[in-house]
Amino acid sequence: MKSAVVLFPGSNRERDAARALEQASGRAPAIVWHADPELPAGTDLVVLPGGFSYGDYLRCGAIAARSPIMRAVARHAERGGLVLGICNGFQILCEAGLLPGVLMRNANRRFLCKMQHLRVENAGTAFTRGYSEGQVVKFAIAHGEGNFEAGDATLEVLEGSGQVAFRYCDASGRVDEAANPNGSERNIAGVFNSRFNVLGLMPHPENLVDPLVGGIDGRPLFAALAD
């Protein structure tokens, strides 16, 4: 698998993403600058990493979503190529229109930095086939604007077509308001596009690939992509 990690001004998790990809695939990803007009030839997977691109100016992800490389990312997705957006990368994908919805400020107004349980809602995709449906995993979350909002009509489409990837839950897998860290509609932590080749999620699977730092629940995601 040939992967590329896009570096925007203000990205700060690109090395974490690169490390997880290299661990899974044995091959270091290309690091691609946001102003580049093209992805490296033969790229299978593009990762938009976490961070604070452009200092979250205007709206989180808004400026990065209009950068030159994003036109190439959109063409890549249109061709069926895989795109993974983590945290700020998820915000960028929503702003770019590659994923539905928008990430608003956390309902409790606090920046959240903690471990969070998630329930795998759809394990039948290129990203999630290393998990089983309903499996509870533990990833890290670190965001101030992760409150997923979409209109009711969009939410119904997402639910009906299996586009909800992960939901916030407690350790037992229960999805309720108490387990919702940021106010996201229906506890949604990550969504797919309608073709299931684009995934965005607020939690950080790339930070859970080494037992040394608290768990390896993120490994199956990268292993599935590398396969």
Add this chain to the structure above:
Amino acid sequence: MKARVVVTLKSGVLDPQGKAIEGALKSLSIDGVAAVRQGKVFDIEFDGEDRDRVRKTLSEACERLLANTIVENYAIEIV
């Protein structure tokens, strides 16, 4: 020519910043505040005097960048 774009959150969209400002106003004993919603103002200057053209350009700018129309409304004022 100068124009002003005002972007506001649609009604029903949770506005934690507005809530925080509302709380701060109340803690300053500024009375009578029922609710606060925070928005954004953009002052933009244009060459030329073609108002229709400026309005059209700004509509496109709002749709494509200045507002996220999933959760925000915009208003264009040519001054």
